Amino acid sequence: MLEVQKALLECGLPHPNGDGLSPLTPNESAAFGRCMLDAGYTYKYGTSRMICAAQPSLNLPECRPDASVPLPDINRRLISGYCERKRSYAFCKQTAINPAACETMDFNNPPPECLP
Structure with a gap:
């Protein structure tokens, strides 16, 4: 997957x-x-x-x-915007549909699909 x-x-x-x-x-x-x-x-x-x-x-x-x-x-x-939102708090806050959701995300551990 x-x-x-x-x-x-x-x-x-x-x-x-x-x-x-x-x-x-x-x-x-x-x-x-x-x-x-x-x-x-x-x-x-x-x-x-x-x-x-x-x-x-x-x-x-x-x-x-x-x-x-x-x-x-x-x-x-x-x-991609998807991976940028998963790795950057600032980008997440600027572009997320629900910016409050950014508060609970762990930007130090993005999903594996966003890692090199």
Whole structure:
């Protein structure tokens, strides 16, 4: 499970559980899906639900055959808003939906998906 959470963040998902403060744009969603597929992950319901197949009329740059496939990036994971909130009290207070929750977090021991 930890490796999947890392891959989700490394491919650009804002939160390893699929939710987050900033939803992906359609093009970001296409890039995320291609990144995860290229990293060796599969989708439970097949690729027909991916935005490139489900909504071809959007003509997204990431859906073009010649578009480069984004690679999982450890730096993308480590600097993600999710991991920043888990490691920095100040960042947590500035960006959390519920800033009071920051008071109970242990910023010296972030979750394993936010460690190098």
